[in-house]
Amino acid sequence: MSAPVYEPYLRKPKTFYEQYERKSGDPTVTHYCPGCGHGELHKMIAEAIEDLEIADRTVFISPVGCSVFAYYYFDTGNVQAAHGRAPAVGTGVQRARPHSIVISYQGDGDLAAIGLNEILQAANRGEHMAVFFVNNAIYGMTGGQMAPTTLPGMHTTTSPGGRDPRKAGNPLRLCELISQLDAPVYVARGALSGPKHILRTRKLVRKALQAQVERRGFTFVEVLSACPTGWGMNPPDAHKWILEKMAEFFPLEVFVDKTDSEPEPFEIPEEPPAEKLHELLRISTAGQVTFSPSQPVEPKYANPRIKVAGFGGQGVLLLGLGLAQCGMMEGRKVSWLPSYGPEMRGGTAHCHVNVSDHEIGSPLISRPTVVVAMNQPSLEKFEPQLVEGGLLIVNTSMVPKEPSRSDLDVLKIPASDMAKELGNPRAANMIILGAYAAYTGMIGKETALASLNTLIKRKHLVDLNRKAIELGWEFGTKARG
Amino acid sequence: MAEQIYQPIPPDDPRYEGKTPLLVKGNEAIVKGAILAGCRCFFGYPITPASEIAETAARDFPAVGGTFLQAESETASINMLYGAAAAGVRAMTASSGPGISLMQEGLSYLAGAELPCVIADIMRGGPGLGNIAPEQGDYNQVVKIGGHGNYRNPVYAPSSGQEMCDLTMRAFETAFEYRTPVFVIADGFTGQMMEPVVFPDPLPKPPEPDWACRADAETRENLISSIFLEPDDLEEHNRKLQEKYRRIEENEALYQVFHVDDAKIVAVAFGIVSRVVRSAVELAREKGIPVGLVRPVTLWPFPKKTLEALAKQAERFVVFELSNGQMLEDVRLAIHDSRPVDFHGRMGGNVPSTEECLDVIERVAREGGVL
Amino acid sequence: MAERQDRGRVEINLDECKGCQLCITVCPVNCLEVTTKLNKQGYLPVDYKGSGCTGCGLCYYACPEPGAITVFRLKKSA
Ligand SMILES: Cc1ncc(C[n+]2csc(CCOP(=O)(O)OP(=O)(O)O)c2C)c(N)n1
Numbered sequence: 001m002s003a004p005v006y007e008p009y010l011r012k013p014k015t016f017y018e019q020y021e022r023k024s025g026d027p028t029v030t031h032y033c034p035g036c037g038h039g040e041l042h043k044m045i046a047e048a049i050e051d052l053e054i055a056d057r058t059v060f061i062s063p064v065g066c067s068v069f070a071y072y073y074f075d076t077g078n079v080q081a082a083h084g085r086a087p088a089v090g091t092g093v094q095r096a097r098p099h100s101i102v103i104s105y106q107g108d109g110d111l112a113a114i115g116l117n118e119i120l121q122a123a124n125r126g127e128h129m130a131v132f133f134v135n136n137a138i139y140g141m142t143g144g145q146m147a148p149t150t151l152p153g154m155h156t157t158t159s160p161g162g163r164d165p166r167k168a169g170n171p172l173r174l175c176e177l178i179s180q181l182d183a184p185v186y187v188a189r190g191a192l193s194g195p196k197h198i199l200r201t202r203k204l205v206r207k208a209l210q211a212q213v214e215r216r217g218f219t220f221v222e223v224l225s226a227c228p229t230g231w232g233m234n235p236p237d238a239h240k241w242i243l244e245k246m247a248e249f250f251p252l253e254v255f256v257d258k259t260d261s262e263p264e265p266f267e268i269p270e271e272p273p274a275e276k277l278h279e280l281l282r283i284s285t286a287g288q289v290t291f292s293p294s295q296p297v298e299p300k301y302a303n304p305r306i307k308v309a310g311f312g313g314q315g316v317l318l319l320g321l322g323l324a325q326c327g328m329m330e331g332r333k334v335s336w337l338p339s340y341g342p343e344m345r346g347g348t349a350h351c352h353v354n355v356s357d358h359e360i361g362s363p364l365i366s367r368p369t370v371v372v373a374m375n376q377p378s379l380e381k382f383e384p385q386l387v388e389g390g391l392l393i394v395n396t397s398m399v400p401k402e403p404s405r406s407d408l409d410v411l412k413i414p415a416s417d418m419a420k421e422l423g424n425p426r427a428a429n430m431i432i433l434g435a436y437a438a439y440t441g442m443i444g445k446e447t448a449l450a451s452l453n454t455l456i457k458r459k460h461l462v463d464l465n466r467k468a469i470e471l472g473w474e475f476g477t478k479a480r481g
Numbered sequence: 482m483a484e485q486i487y488q489p490i491p492p493d494d495p496r497y498e499g500k501t502p503l504l505v506k507g508n509e510a511i512v513k514g515a516i517l518a519g520c521r522c523f524f525g526y527p528i529t530p531a532s533e534i535a536e537t538a539a540r541d542f543p544a545v546g547g548t549f550l551q552a553e554s555e556t557a558s559i560n561m562l563y564g565a566a567a568a569g570v571r572a573m574t575a576s577s578g579p580g581i582s583l584m585q586e587g588l589s590y591l592a593g594a595e596l597p598c599v600i601a602d603i604m605r606g607g608p609g610l611g612n613i614a615p616e617q618g619d620y621n622q623v624v625k626i627g628g629h630g631n632y633r634n635p636v637y638a639p640s641s642g643q644e645m646c647d648l649t650m651r652a653f654e655t656a657f658e659y660r661t662p663v664f665v666i667a668d669g670f671t672g673q674m675m676e677p678v679v680f681p682d683p684l685p686k687p688p689e690p691d692w693a694c695r696a697d698a699e700t701r702e703n704l705i706s707s708i709f710l711e712p713d714d715l716e717e718h719n720r721k722l723q724e725k726y727r728r729i730e731e732n733e734a735l736y737q738v739f740h741v742d743d744a745k746i747v748a749v750a751f752g753i754v755s756r757v758v759r760s761a762v763e764l765a766r767e768k769g770i771p772v773g774l775v776r777p778v779t780l781w782p783f784p785k786k787t788l789e790a791l792a793k794q795a796e797r798f799v800v801f802e803l804s805n806g807q808m809l810e811d812v813r814l815a816i817h818d819s820r821p822v823d824f825h826g827r828m829g830g831n832v833p834s835t836e837e838c839l840d841v842i843e844r845v846a847r848e849g850g851v852l
Numbered sequence: 853m854a855e856r857q858d859r860g861r862v863e864i865n866l867d868e869c870k871g872c873q874l875c876i877t878v879c880p881v882n883c884l885e886v887t888t889k890l891n892k893q894g895y896l897p898v899d900y901k902g903s904g905c906t907g908c909g910l911c912y913y914a915c916p917e918p919g920a921i922t923v924f925r926l927k928k929s930a
């Protein structure tokens with residue numbers, strides 16, 4: 001009988017680097033304390049990554065905490081995140097590279113305290129990532145302070161008299177919290193203590209990662225894990241304490257398991273060809289008509305600085321936009337600035353419109369050459385600002401009062417009444433646009449009509465607004481004489 | 482290379498071929514520009530006056546096969562950005578003062594890990610909740626850095642709709658050239674204003690970065706991190722960063738000047754204020770006041786050599802800002818306080834009128850005996 | 853040689869072991885023991901007693917060090 005032959009059955013997983021070159025000191029051992037649960041969980045994750053053959057496309061997000069240096073060990077893509085933000089960072093990686101397998105590995109301070117919002121929101125969105133949550137009931141890295149998961153009565157450096165739930169709250173049960181959400185497909189708690197639970201935890205870890213390979217969604221595995229250093233115990237006692245004390249507060253259960261049901265479809269969107277971008281962004285100007293500038297314009301009407309003002313619902317901003325749009329279509333420089341900030345109160349609105357043959361300096365108009373007053377308060381507010389001899393357009397339907405200055409060029413137009421007759425009082429703005437265009441010669445009629453294609457989003461209203469411009473144009477022409 | 486005069490793309494450039502202007506809001510122009518520059522991920526949280534950026538992104542990014550995600554907070558947005566940038570993809574976020582404050586932790590990590598990305602800040606009034614009106618009070622936290630550690634980030638300050646597009650595109654190029662987060666910073670007016678914008682052809686698709694974690698075999702060995710435990714290692718990393726910042730300062734400072742050749746008074750203003758002041762300078766010139774304007778287009782690197790050179794000929798400087806004088810300090814540093822520097826600042830959302838700025842210039846001229 | 857064949861065998865890398873003894877606590881057949889010589893890290897490592905291992909693998913999963921324990925199983929005779 002030949003000598004018995006033994007073959008390796010369990011050896012250091014290939015997902016670990018052979019030598020930990022990023023680490024200072026001995027490159028063959030971890031930086032973890034003897035008996036630390038992080039090492040046990042690392043091994044289970046590494047083994048699963050190797051067995052699932054996903055190391056190439058895995059991006060491991062390491063947290064801030066004792067496992068901040070997980071990237072010393074895992075031969076995968078590695079991204080180190082700020083304290084508590086690993087789920088957000090993982091979200092970014094996953095959305096940017098949808099084929100990736102993202103692992104967010106976090107401690108209880110990281111995940112349940114400073115990063116509680118990030119983890120809950122990532123879980124709720126059902127991000128495609130596996131989260132491994134090391135619950136060791138303490139802050140390990142910073143030297144044993146109280147964690148959100150510290151047990152009642154437990155002594156830590158910041159709960160020296162034992163955690164008092166009346167002041168410090170009770171421990172947070174994360175699995176229970178997360179399993180309240182609809183999206184997570186797998187939520188389970190294991191313990192790294194004793195043969196049974198160690199082997200069970202190994203299965204939970206594999207399941208969470210298997211679900212990522214199957215593109216099922218968000219998976220969350222909490223692991224009760226020893227911190228012998230922080231707890232001031234030897235490792236065997238620490239392991240006992242996990243099952244005797246921690247497990248009592250944190251039940252070892254599978255809270256959610258939807259890994260048998262059909263996963264939601266997972267699509268990786270296609271990148272459109274570059275030639276299509278302008279069209280997809282709705283900025284294609286192919287076929288856009290342009291007009292030559294309306295000529296000649298009397299000097300006093302050239303390069304207008306216009307303020308349009310009225311009630312919110314009078315289409316004041318749209319009228320201003322129309323003036324700018326027409327100017328632009330005729331090749332002039334334009335700017336449009338809505339009233340905004342502290343000015344936007346009490347339901348009134350106004351905007352500043354520059355149309356010029358020259359580069360526009362200030363888009364803000366303090367001394368307008370044209371004021372359109374759609375209502376009484378606007379007249380009162382902006383008439384005084386007009387330059388000497390400036391053009392004042394008054395919507396007399398809404399402004400009973402006479403302008404107070406005598407130096408002005410005044411165009412009175414009962415725009416709201418005319419619009420009502422047309423069938424829609426809201427068309428008053430376009431009547432004024434037409435009247436302004438004809439009266440000053442600043443805008444060609446064709447331009448004004450063509451601008452409606454851009455200005456009026458609801459196509460059934462284009463016709464009405466056309467009529468309004470025509471009506472205004474007629475009025476303006478007559479007034480000009 | 483040295484500080485350069487910012488040159489807009491000339492109208493007859495082939496990138497504009499067959500394209501005519503569109504009237505769009507500055508905030509929208511940022512999004513379109515970003516996508517034309519190859520950006521495919523947007524993470525953001527709504528805040529006035531930057532919200533149109535997120536709203537436009539919500540339509541546009543999915544339309545081009547990209548990602549739009551409304552984050553739970555700016556803390557999350559900036560960390561999602563960190564993740565996407567770590568994965569080597571062009572990504573951006575946008576916010577305003579309160580949100581930028583929350584992002585400072587992440588910005589420091591981005592700088593430390595040398596991750597390229599773009600952050601748009603459409604400034605509002607502060608401190609605290611302040612209001613939603615335009616201000617430039619984020620200058621300190623953006624330009625002088627609000628996060629911890631020895632870092633800087635380039636800051637572009639557009640002043641028109643066209644520049645909102647063009648400088649955002651440029652911001653992505655700078656970000657990837659130097660592996661750094663880059664800001665595009667504008668006030669609420671520039672974000673809300675509509676102006677004609679001609680959108681150029683998209684930038685050619687950049688090569689995949691070899692330093693990123695792209696979740697493939699080729700980049701599996703990569704690590705994105707800002708930790709250097711050993712003091713010597715961290716110092717070396719910091720020295721490397723400073724060397725990068727030196728190169729950026731040498732090559733990337735942009736500015737514009739108006740009427741400075743014979744100026745005895747040099748006005749300095751950026752963003753929307755530079756336009757108001759430019760109008761005022763034109764009026765002052767008509768009155769025979771020898772005043773010119775320097776408009777920093779990048780706030781960091783700051784065009785300090787240009788200002789330093791002008792201090793030889795000019796007798797006085799006057800800084801206009803929508804703040805309590807945050808850029809003012811950089812102007813004084815640039816000219817080594819060799820000339821008196823006057824300051825006119827408005828706050829709370831008030832923007833000075835052209836006439837107001839003209840008055841200031843006239844007063845400075847009178848008091849300085851320049852008239 | 854009529855030696856009884858163990859189903860398994862473990863090898864412990866004495867220099868990688870941190871002496872936490874968690875492996876000992878889980879071994880169902882008590883075939884691991886603490887040694888008496890400090891390793892290069894300054895711990896008293898655990899080692900295989902030399903016989904009795906069933907190759908169950910429990911010690912491997914209880915051990916926090918990636919490479920400290922390798923478990924072998926008896927090759928089924930061809
Ligand atoms: C913003 C911020 N606040 C505080 C810290 C300090 N800090 C580092 S690790 C840590 C707690 C880690 O505890 P836990 O997440 O439970 O991980 P463990 O070390 O126990 O594995 C804290 C508070 C930090 N790095 N960043």
Ligand code: SF4
Pocket residue numbers: 031032033035036037038066136140141226227228229230
């Ligand atoms: S302090 Fe605790 S959690 Fe940190 S390495 Fe040591 S045992 Fe592990």
Ligand code: SF4
Pocket residue numbers: 860861862878879880881882883884904905906907908909910911912923
């Ligand atoms: S494999 Fe099982 S039997 Fe063998 S030493 Fe390890 S725990 Fe003991």
Ligand code: SF4
Pocket residue numbers: 035864868869870871872873874875876897898914915916917920921
């Ligand atoms: S569990 Fe591992 S590290 Fe701990 S004593 Fe056993 S072999 Fe050594």
